[in-house]
Amino acid sequence: MTYNFDEPAQRRGTDCFKYDAMRMARGRDDLIPLWIADMDFKLPASILDPLHDMVDRAAFGYTFPSDRYFAAVQGWFANRFSWETKKRWIVRTPGVVFAVALALQTYTRPGDAVLIQQPVYYPFAKLIARNGRALVNNELVYEHGSYRIDFADFERQIVEHDVKLFILCSPHNPVGRVWTEGELARMGEICRAHDVLVVADEIHADFVYSGHTHRVFASVDEDFARHCLVCTAPSKTFNLAGLQGSNIFIPDPDLRKAYVDALGRLGDLSVNMMAMAATTAAYETGGPWVDELVNYLAGNVDAVRAGLARVPGVDLVEPEGTYLMWLDCTGLAERLGDTPLDTFMVNDARLWMNAGTKFGGARGGNFERMNIATQRDTVEKALGQLATAVARGA
Numbered sequence: 012m013t014y015n016f017d018e019p020a021q022r023r024g025t026d027c028f029k030y031d032a033m034r035m036a037r038g039r040d041d042l043i044p045l046w047i048a049d050m051d052f053k054l055p056a057s058i059l060d061p062l063h064d065m066v067d068r069a070a071f072g073y074t075f076p077s078d079r080y081f082a083a084v085q086g087w088f089a090n091r092f093s094w095e096t097k098k099r100w101i102v103r104t105p106g107v108v109f110a111v112a113l114a115l116q117t118y119t120r121p122g123d124a125v126l127i128q129q130p131v132y133y134p135f136a137k138l139i140a141r142n143g144r145a146l147v148n149n150e151l152v153y154e155h156g157s158y159r160i161d162f163a164d165f166e167r168q169i170v171e172h173d174v175k176l177f178i179l180c181s182p183h184n185p186v187g188r189v190w191t192e193g194e195l196a197r198m199g200e201i202c203r204a205h206d207v208l209v210v211a212d213e214i215h216a217d218f219v220y221s222g223h224t225h226r227v228f229a230s231v232d233e234d235f236a237r238h239c240l241v242c243t244a245p246s247k248t249f250n251l252a253g254l255q256g257s258n259i260f261i262p263d264p265d266l267r268k269a270y271v272d273a274l275g276r277l278g279d280l281s282v283n284m285m286a287m288a289a290t291t292a293a294y295e296t297g298g299p300w301v302d303e304l305v306n307y308l309a310g311n312v313d314a315v316r317a318g319l320a321r322v323p324g325v326d327l328v329e330p331e332g333t334y335l336m337w338l339d340c341t342g343l344a345e346r347l348g349d350t351p352l353d354t355f356m357v358n359d360a361r362l363w364m365n366a367g368t369k370f371g372g373a374r375g376g377n378f379e380r381m382n383i384a385t386q387r388d389t390v391e392k393a394l395g396q397l398a399t400a401v402a403r404g405a
Protein backbone atom coordinates (compact mmCIF):
# COMPACT_ATOMS: atom_id res chain seq x y z
CA MET A 12 0.00 0.00 0.00
CA THR A 13 1.46 3.33 -1.08
CA TYR A 14 -1.33 5.45 0.36
CA ASN A 15 -2.64 5.57 3.88
CA PHE A 16 -6.42 5.48 3.78
CA ASP A 17 -6.55 4.91 7.53
CA GLU A 18 -5.48 8.51 8.02
CA PRO A 19 -8.54 10.78 7.98
CA ALA A 20 -8.71 14.13 6.25
CA GLN A 21 -9.56 17.02 8.55
CA ARG A 22 -13.23 17.61 7.86
CA ARG A 23 -14.89 18.85 11.05
CA GLY A 24 -15.02 22.61 11.23
CA THR A 25 -14.74 23.08 7.46
CA ASP A 26 -18.46 23.77 6.85
CA CYS A 27 -18.80 20.36 5.24
CA PHE A 28 -22.32 18.96 5.21
CA LYS A 29 -21.26 15.53 6.38
CA TYR A 30 -20.01 16.55 9.82
CA ASP A 31 -20.84 20.19 10.32
CA ALA A 32 -24.54 20.07 9.45
CA MET A 33 -25.26 17.44 12.11
CA ARG A 34 -26.73 19.73 14.76
CA MET A 35 -28.71 21.66 12.17
CA ALA A 36 -30.09 18.53 10.49
CA ARG A 37 -30.39 16.03 13.34
CA GLY A 38 -30.36 18.24 16.42
CA ARG A 39 -27.37 16.52 18.03
CA ASP A 40 -23.61 16.10 17.73
CA ASP A 41 -22.99 12.50 18.75
CA LEU A 42 -23.78 10.57 15.58
CA ILE A 43 -21.37 8.76 13.28
CA PRO A 44 -22.14 10.39 9.92
CA LEU A 45 -22.41 7.86 7.10
CA TRP A 46 -24.77 9.69 4.80
CA ILE A 47 -23.87 12.24 2.07
CA ALA A 48 -21.77 10.79 -0.76
CA ASP A 49 -18.33 12.20 -0.20
CA MET A 50 -15.19 10.75 1.35
CA ASP A 51 -12.93 11.17 4.37
CA PHE A 52 -9.63 10.27 2.66
CA LYS A 53 -6.66 12.50 1.96
CA LEU A 54 -5.81 13.08 -1.66
CA PRO A 55 -2.32 12.27 -2.96
CA ALA A 56 0.32 14.96 -3.39
CA SER A 57 0.16 14.66 -7.18
CA ILE A 58 -3.32 16.20 -7.06
CA LEU A 59 -2.72 18.61 -4.20
CA ASP A 60 0.55 20.09 -5.47
CA PRO A 61 -0.96 21.89 -8.48
CA LEU A 62 -3.57 23.40 -6.15
CA HIS A 63 -0.86 24.59 -3.74
CA ASP A 64 0.99 26.10 -6.70
CA MET A 65 -2.14 27.92 -7.74
CA VAL A 66 -2.58 29.41 -4.28
CA ASP A 67 1.09 30.42 -4.21
CA ARG A 68 0.66 32.27 -7.50
CA ALA A 69 -2.07 34.27 -5.74
CA ALA A 70 -4.16 34.99 -8.82
CA PHE A 71 -7.58 33.56 -9.48
CA GLY A 72 -8.73 35.31 -12.63
CA TYR A 73 -10.92 34.13 -15.52
CA THR A 74 -9.70 30.87 -16.91
CA PHE A 75 -10.45 28.62 -19.86
CA PRO A 76 -10.17 24.85 -20.05
CA SER A 77 -6.89 23.97 -21.75
CA ASP A 78 -6.16 21.29 -24.32
CA ARG A 79 -4.30 19.50 -21.57
CA TYR A 80 -7.46 19.44 -19.48
CA PHE A 81 -9.49 17.82 -22.26
CA ALA A 82 -6.70 15.36 -23.04
CA ALA A 83 -6.61 14.31 -19.38
CA VAL A 84 -10.37 13.74 -19.30
CA GLN A 85 -10.35 11.79 -22.57
CA GLY A 86 -7.29 9.82 -21.50
CA TRP A 87 -9.03 8.64 -18.34
CA PHE A 88 -12.00 7.24 -20.22
CA ALA A 89 -9.83 5.69 -22.91
CA ASN A 90 -7.48 4.02 -20.43
CA ARG A 91 -9.95 2.90 -17.81
CA PHE A 92 -13.04 2.17 -19.86
CA SER A 93 -11.65 1.61 -23.37
CA TRP A 94 -13.90 4.42 -24.52
CA GLU A 95 -12.46 6.58 -27.30
CA THR A 96 -14.01 10.03 -27.35
CA LYS A 97 -13.65 13.32 -29.19
CA LYS A 98 -12.73 16.54 -27.48
CA ARG A 99 -15.69 18.31 -29.05
CA TRP A 100 -18.13 15.95 -27.35
CA ILE A 101 -17.27 17.35 -23.91
CA VAL A 102 -19.46 20.03 -22.41
CA ARG A 103 -18.45 21.29 -19.00
CA THR A 104 -21.07 21.93 -16.33
CA PRO A 105 -20.81 22.80 -12.64
CA GLY A 106 -22.00 19.38 -11.48
CA VAL A 107 -23.92 16.35 -12.66
CA VAL A 108 -27.18 17.28 -10.94
CA PHE A 109 -27.02 20.61 -12.77
CA ALA A 110 -26.35 18.73 -16.00
CA VAL A 111 -29.33 16.42 -15.55
CA ALA A 112 -31.60 19.38 -14.77
CA LEU A 113 -30.42 21.19 -17.90
CA ALA A 114 -31.02 18.04 -19.95
CA LEU A 115 -34.62 17.90 -18.68
CA GLN A 116 -35.12 21.54 -19.67
CA THR A 117 -33.42 21.16 -23.03
CA TYR A 118 -34.93 17.95 -24.33
CA THR A 119 -38.35 17.73 -22.69
CA ARG A 120 -41.32 20.01 -22.22
CA PRO A 121 -43.45 20.61 -19.12
CA GLY A 122 -45.70 17.61 -18.56
CA ASP A 123 -43.48 15.20 -20.52
CA ALA A 124 -42.83 11.81 -18.96
CA VAL A 125 -39.36 11.01 -17.62
CA LEU A 126 -38.35 7.49 -16.59
CA ILE A 127 -36.21 6.54 -13.61
CA GLN A 128 -35.52 3.27 -11.78
CA GLN A 129 -36.37 3.55 -8.11
CA PRO A 130 -35.11 3.20 -5.50
CA VAL A 131 -32.64 5.71 -6.97
CA TYR A 132 -30.56 8.80 -6.17
CA TYR A 133 -33.31 11.08 -4.90
CA PRO A 134 -32.42 14.34 -6.71
CA PHE A 135 -33.66 12.74 -9.95
CA ALA A 136 -37.25 12.71 -8.67
CA LYS A 137 -36.79 16.18 -7.20
CA LEU A 138 -35.55 17.61 -10.52
CA ILE A 139 -38.39 15.98 -12.44
CA ALA A 140 -40.93 17.51 -10.03
CA ARG A 141 -39.27 20.93 -9.88
CA ASN A 142 -39.28 21.14 -13.66
CA GLY A 143 -42.93 20.13 -13.93
CA ARG A 144 -42.22 16.86 -15.74
CA ALA A 145 -44.05 13.60 -14.98
CA LEU A 146 -42.15 10.91 -13.10
CA VAL A 147 -42.50 7.39 -14.43
CA ASN A 148 -40.93 4.59 -12.40
CA ASN A 149 -39.57 1.30 -13.67
CA GLU A 150 -39.15 -0.09 -10.17
CA LEU A 151 -36.14 -2.33 -9.76
CA VAL A 152 -37.04 -5.85 -8.69
CA TYR A 153 -35.56 -7.02 -5.39
CA GLU A 154 -35.20 -10.77 -5.30
CA HIS A 155 -32.91 -13.16 -3.44
CA GLY A 156 -30.92 -10.25 -2.03
CA SER A 157 -30.19 -8.40 -5.27
CA TYR A 158 -31.77 -6.14 -7.81
CA ARG A 159 -32.66 -6.72 -11.43
CA ILE A 160 -34.53 -4.85 -14.14
CA ASP A 161 -38.01 -5.86 -15.22
CA PHE A 162 -37.52 -5.18 -18.94
CA ALA A 163 -41.14 -5.88 -19.87
CA ASP A 164 -42.22 -3.24 -17.36
CA PHE A 165 -39.46 -0.91 -18.64
CA GLU A 166 -40.93 -1.04 -22.15
CA ARG A 167 -44.55 -0.96 -20.97
CA GLN A 168 -43.94 2.20 -18.93
CA ILE A 169 -42.25 3.88 -21.89
CA VAL A 170 -45.07 3.07 -24.27
CA GLU A 171 -47.96 3.74 -21.87
CA HIS A 172 -46.65 7.11 -20.72
CA ASP A 173 -44.95 8.17 -23.95
CA VAL A 174 -41.66 8.63 -22.09
CA LYS A 175 -39.26 11.15 -23.67
CA LEU A 176 -36.18 10.81 -21.52
CA PHE A 177 -34.66 8.11 -19.30
CA ILE A 178 -32.21 8.94 -16.51
CA LEU A 179 -29.99 5.88 -16.21
CA CYS A 180 -27.97 5.59 -13.00
CA SER A 181 -24.94 3.49 -13.88
CA PRO A 182 -23.49 2.14 -11.63
CA HIS A 183 -26.67 2.40 -9.64
CA ASN A 184 -26.91 4.43 -6.45
CA PRO A 185 -28.10 3.12 -4.01
CA VAL A 186 -28.63 -0.55 -4.98
CA GLY A 187 -24.99 -0.98 -6.00
CA ARG A 188 -25.57 -2.72 -9.32
CA VAL A 189 -22.96 -2.41 -12.07
CA TRP A 190 -25.14 -3.02 -15.09
CA THR A 191 -23.83 -5.68 -17.44
CA GLU A 192 -23.32 -5.02 -21.12
CA GLY A 193 -26.36 -7.20 -21.80
CA GLU A 194 -28.57 -5.17 -19.49
CA LEU A 195 -27.34 -1.88 -20.96
CA ALA A 196 -27.94 -3.19 -24.46
CA ARG A 197 -31.50 -4.22 -23.68
CA MET A 198 -32.32 -0.86 -22.12
CA GLY A 199 -30.63 0.94 -25.01
CA GLU A 200 -32.52 -1.03 -27.63
CA ILE A 201 -35.88 -0.38 -26.01
CA CYS A 202 -35.07 3.33 -25.73
CA ARG A 203 -33.97 3.45 -29.37
CA ALA A 204 -37.11 1.65 -30.52
CA HIS A 205 -39.31 4.22 -28.79
CA ASP A 206 -37.16 7.27 -29.41
CA VAL A 207 -36.29 7.85 -25.75
CA LEU A 208 -33.24 9.99 -25.02
CA VAL A 209 -30.90 8.40 -22.44
CA VAL A 210 -29.15 10.59 -19.87
CA ALA A 211 -26.59 8.23 -18.36
CA ASP A 212 -25.33 9.37 -14.96
CA GLU A 213 -22.02 7.52 -14.65
CA ILE A 214 -20.54 9.48 -11.77
CA HIS A 215 -19.83 6.27 -9.79
CA ALA A 216 -18.09 4.51 -12.70
CA ASP A 217 -14.70 4.33 -10.96
CA PHE A 218 -15.99 2.36 -7.97
CA VAL A 219 -16.40 -1.15 -9.22
CA TYR A 220 -15.53 -4.24 -7.22
CA SER A 221 -13.66 -7.26 -8.42
CA GLY A 222 -15.58 -9.50 -10.81
CA HIS A 223 -17.55 -6.62 -12.33
CA THR A 224 -16.86 -4.22 -15.19
CA HIS A 225 -18.38 -0.85 -15.88
CA ARG A 226 -19.35 -0.29 -19.48
CA VAL A 227 -19.94 3.28 -20.60
CA PHE A 228 -23.46 3.30 -22.03
CA ALA A 229 -22.38 5.15 -25.18
CA SER A 230 -19.68 2.56 -25.84
CA VAL A 231 -22.11 -0.35 -26.01
CA ASP A 232 -23.46 0.59 -29.44
CA GLU A 233 -22.68 3.44 -31.84
CA ASP A 234 -26.33 4.14 -32.21
CA PHE A 235 -26.74 4.49 -28.44
CA ALA A 236 -23.94 7.06 -28.51
CA ARG A 237 -25.96 9.17 -30.92
CA HIS A 238 -28.97 9.17 -28.59
CA CYS A 239 -27.45 9.82 -25.21
CA LEU A 240 -25.58 12.11 -22.86
CA VAL A 241 -22.94 10.54 -20.63
CA CYS A 242 -22.60 12.51 -17.40
CA THR A 243 -19.23 12.13 -15.70
CA ALA A 244 -17.23 13.92 -13.03
CA PRO A 245 -14.12 13.40 -10.95
CA SER A 246 -16.07 14.56 -7.92
CA LYS A 247 -16.96 11.16 -6.43
CA THR A 248 -13.77 9.43 -7.53
CA PHE A 249 -11.41 12.06 -6.15
CA ASN A 250 -13.64 13.73 -3.58
CA LEU A 251 -13.78 17.00 -5.50
CA ALA A 252 -17.50 17.72 -5.14
CA GLY A 253 -16.77 21.07 -3.50
CA LEU A 254 -15.00 22.23 -6.66
CA GLN A 255 -18.05 21.68 -8.85
CA GLY A 256 -16.69 20.40 -12.11
CA SER A 257 -18.22 17.81 -14.42
CA ASN A 258 -17.83 16.66 -17.99
CA ILE A 259 -20.86 15.79 -20.04
CA PHE A 260 -20.15 13.82 -23.21
CA ILE A 261 -22.63 14.49 -25.99
CA PRO A 262 -21.48 12.74 -29.18
CA ASP A 263 -24.39 13.82 -31.38
CA PRO A 264 -23.87 17.33 -32.83
CA ASP A 265 -27.54 18.32 -32.82
CA LEU A 266 -28.12 17.19 -29.25
CA ARG A 267 -24.91 18.95 -28.27
CA LYS A 268 -25.86 22.20 -29.97
CA ALA A 269 -29.21 22.27 -28.21
CA TYR A 270 -27.48 21.71 -24.89
CA VAL A 271 -24.76 24.29 -25.43
CA ASP A 272 -27.40 26.81 -26.51
CA ALA A 273 -29.36 26.13 -23.33
CA LEU A 274 -26.18 26.63 -21.28
CA GLY A 275 -25.55 29.88 -23.13
CA ARG A 276 -28.97 31.16 -22.17
CA LEU A 277 -27.88 30.92 -18.52
CA GLY A 278 -24.97 33.27 -19.14
CA ASP A 279 -21.37 32.78 -20.08
CA LEU A 280 -20.20 30.19 -17.62
CA SER A 281 -16.58 30.66 -16.72
CA VAL A 282 -14.67 27.72 -15.32
CA ASN A 283 -13.59 27.03 -11.78
CA MET A 284 -9.80 27.12 -12.13
CA MET A 285 -9.26 24.94 -9.07
CA ALA A 286 -11.55 22.32 -10.60
CA MET A 287 -9.57 22.50 -13.85
CA ALA A 288 -6.25 21.95 -12.09
CA ALA A 289 -7.51 19.23 -9.78
CA THR A 290 -9.31 17.36 -12.56
CA THR A 291 -6.29 17.50 -14.85
CA ALA A 292 -3.95 16.24 -12.15
CA ALA A 293 -6.40 13.60 -10.95
CA TYR A 294 -7.04 12.16 -14.38
CA GLU A 295 -3.36 12.35 -15.35
CA THR A 296 -1.87 10.90 -12.17
CA GLY A 297 -4.62 9.48 -9.96
CA GLY A 298 -5.05 5.98 -11.39
CA PRO A 299 -2.86 4.15 -8.83
CA TRP A 300 -4.52 6.03 -5.97
CA VAL A 301 -8.00 5.04 -7.18
CA ASP A 302 -6.93 1.41 -7.58
CA GLU A 303 -5.73 1.27 -3.98
CA LEU A 304 -8.79 3.19 -2.81
CA VAL A 305 -11.14 0.67 -4.39
CA ASN A 306 -9.18 -2.14 -2.67
CA TYR A 307 -9.51 -0.36 0.65
CA LEU A 308 -13.24 0.13 0.09
CA ALA A 309 -13.58 -3.57 -0.73
CA GLY A 310 -12.03 -4.20 2.71
CA ASN A 311 -14.66 -1.91 4.19
CA VAL A 312 -17.36 -3.91 2.44
CA ASP A 313 -15.90 -7.02 4.09
CA ALA A 314 -16.02 -5.22 7.43
CA VAL A 315 -19.70 -4.36 6.90
CA ARG A 316 -20.51 -7.95 5.96
CA ALA A 317 -18.66 -9.30 9.00
CA GLY A 318 -20.25 -6.72 11.31
CA LEU A 319 -23.76 -7.41 10.06
CA ALA A 320 -23.34 -11.10 10.81
CA ARG A 321 -23.88 -10.00 14.43
CA VAL A 322 -26.96 -7.91 13.63
CA PRO A 323 -30.13 -9.98 13.21
CA GLY A 324 -32.61 -8.46 10.79
CA VAL A 325 -30.08 -6.38 8.80
CA ASP A 326 -28.55 -7.74 5.59
CA LEU A 327 -26.12 -6.25 3.14
CA VAL A 328 -27.31 -6.02 -0.43
CA GLU A 329 -24.03 -7.17 -1.96
CA PRO A 330 -22.55 -4.19 -3.82
CA GLU A 331 -21.02 -4.62 -7.25
CA GLY A 332 -19.96 -0.99 -7.23
CA THR A 333 -20.14 2.40 -5.42
CA TYR A 334 -19.17 3.14 -1.84
CA LEU A 335 -22.82 3.38 -0.81
CA MET A 336 -24.06 0.26 0.95
CA TRP A 337 -27.77 -0.54 0.72
CA LEU A 338 -28.80 -2.23 3.94
CA ASP A 339 -31.89 -4.41 3.93
CA CYS A 340 -33.28 -3.89 7.43
CA THR A 341 -36.60 -5.63 6.84
CA GLY A 342 -36.29 -7.93 9.86
CA LEU A 343 -35.27 -5.08 12.14
CA ALA A 344 -38.01 -2.78 10.85
CA GLU A 345 -40.61 -5.47 11.57
CA ARG A 346 -39.42 -5.80 15.16
CA LEU A 347 -39.41 -2.03 15.61
CA GLY A 348 -43.12 -1.83 14.85
CA ASP A 349 -44.21 1.80 14.81
CA THR A 350 -40.75 3.25 15.35
CA PRO A 351 -39.35 4.35 11.97
CA LEU A 352 -36.09 2.65 11.09
CA ASP A 353 -34.24 5.94 10.69
CA THR A 354 -35.36 7.11 14.15
CA PHE A 355 -33.91 3.93 15.64
CA MET A 356 -30.66 4.45 13.72
CA VAL A 357 -30.29 7.96 15.12
CA ASN A 358 -31.67 7.63 18.65
CA ASP A 359 -30.47 4.14 19.50
CA ALA A 360 -27.55 3.26 17.22
CA ARG A 361 -26.30 6.87 16.98
CA LEU A 362 -25.77 6.50 13.24
CA TRP A 363 -26.66 9.10 10.62
CA MET A 364 -27.32 7.25 7.39
CA ASN A 365 -29.74 8.08 4.58
CA ALA A 366 -33.26 6.79 5.18
CA GLY A 367 -34.28 4.41 2.42
CA THR A 368 -37.62 6.18 2.06
CA LYS A 369 -35.88 9.10 0.34
CA PHE A 370 -34.98 7.01 -2.68
CA GLY A 371 -38.55 6.15 -3.64
CA GLY A 372 -39.93 2.78 -4.53
CA ALA A 373 -42.18 0.45 -2.65
CA ARG A 374 -40.03 -0.81 0.21
CA GLY A 375 -37.80 2.13 1.08
CA GLY A 376 -38.89 2.16 4.72
CA ASN A 377 -37.01 -1.10 5.23
CA PHE A 378 -33.68 0.19 3.94
CA GLU A 379 -30.85 2.50 4.96
CA ARG A 380 -27.99 3.75 2.81
CA MET A 381 -24.58 3.65 4.43
CA ASN A 382 -21.56 5.51 3.06
CA ILE A 383 -18.39 3.50 3.74
CA ALA A 384 -15.90 5.94 2.18
CA THR A 385 -14.32 6.50 5.54
CA GLN A 386 -11.71 4.90 7.77
CA ARG A 387 -12.04 1.20 8.51
CA ASP A 388 -12.16 1.78 12.28
CA THR A 389 -15.12 4.14 11.82
CA VAL A 390 -16.97 1.51 9.80
CA GLU A 391 -16.25 -1.08 12.49
CA LYS A 392 -17.31 1.27 15.26
CA ALA A 393 -20.58 2.00 13.42
CA LEU A 394 -21.31 -1.69 13.04
CA GLY A 395 -20.54 -2.20 16.73
CA GLN A 396 -22.98 0.54 17.71
CA LEU A 397 -25.65 -0.99 15.49
CA ALA A 398 -25.12 -4.47 16.94
CA THR A 399 -25.34 -3.13 20.49
CA ALA A 400 -28.47 -1.10 19.78
CA VAL A 401 -30.20 -4.02 18.13
CA ALA A 402 -29.24 -6.41 20.94
CA ARG A 403 -30.51 -3.90 23.52
CA GLY A 404 -33.63 -2.61 21.97
CA ALA A 405 -35.17 -4.39 19.05
Ligand SMILES: Cc1ncc(COP(=O)(O)O)c(C=O)c1O
Binds near residue numbers: 048132246
Ligand atom coordinates in the same frame (compact mmCIF):
# COMPACT_ATOMS: atom_id res chain seq x y z
C1 LIG B 1 -25.83 9.21 -9.02
C2 LIG B 1 -25.32 10.56 -8.61
N1 LIG B 1 -25.35 11.58 -9.49
C3 LIG B 1 -24.89 12.81 -9.17
C4 LIG B 1 -24.38 13.07 -7.92
C5 LIG B 1 -23.93 14.46 -7.57
O1 LIG B 1 -23.26 15.04 -8.59
P1 LIG B 1 -22.80 16.56 -8.55
O2 LIG B 1 -22.25 16.84 -7.19
O3 LIG B 1 -21.77 16.62 -9.62
O4 LIG B 1 -23.99 17.39 -8.87
C6 LIG B 1 -24.34 12.04 -6.98
C7 LIG B 1 -23.83 12.31 -5.62
O5 LIG B 1 -24.04 11.56 -4.72
C8 LIG B 1 -24.81 10.76 -7.34
O6 LIG B 1 -24.78 9.75 -6.47
